[in-house]
Amino acid sequence: MSINVVLYQPEIPANTGNIARTCAGTGVKLHLIRPLGFSTDDKMLKRAGLDYWEHVDITYYDGLDEFFAAHPSGEYYLITKFGAKPHTTFDFSDSEKDHFFIFGRETKGLPREFIDAHPDRALRIPMNDNIRSLNLSNTAAILIYEALRQQNYPNLH
C-alpha cells in the first residue's frame, strides 16, 4: 500500500530536506520522530526541500512508541550499518503491504537495544571501512529506489 521513510530524531536539516524532496518526487511518505535537531522553519530545511513541501505526506511523532502505536501493522526494517544482511536481500516487492524504513540519527544511529531486539529486520547497505557510515539522505534514497525498483516504479515515469 505504501513505502514509508521514518527518520528517528534527525539532526541535520539539509538531510531531512533532501529526503523530503525525494519523498515528494516518488510518492513516499515521511515520518519524523521527535526531538528534531532543528526547527521545521529552518532555512536549510526549506532550501534543501525547496518548493516541494506541499507534495510531502509528513507525520510527526513524539517517540518510537507513538509511531508504533499509530502503525501497529506493516513491514518494518531497521536501516543500520550493524545489519547482518545487505538491503538487496530483502523482498519489498509486495505493493499491498506497508513498508517502513527506519533510519537513525546522524551522530548516533538507531538505539542499540532497538537494533538488538530485531536483528532479522536490520539491513545494511554494503560499504568498505574507509568511512564510518554513509550519509543519511543517501541511504534513504538508496532504500526508496530499491523498493520502487522491486515494485516496478508505481506511478512514476
Ligand SMILES: C[S@@+](CC[C@H](N)C(=O)[O-])C[C@H]1O[C@@H](n2cnc3c(N)ncnc32)[C@H](O)[C@@H]1O
Ligand atoms: C550517519 S549514519 C549514523 C552513524 C552512527 N555513528 C551509527 O553508528 O550508526 C545515519 C544513519 O544513516 C544510515 N546509514 C548510514 N550508513 C549505513 C549503512 N552502511 N547501512 C545502513 N544504514 C546506514 C543509518 O540509518 C544510520 O542510522
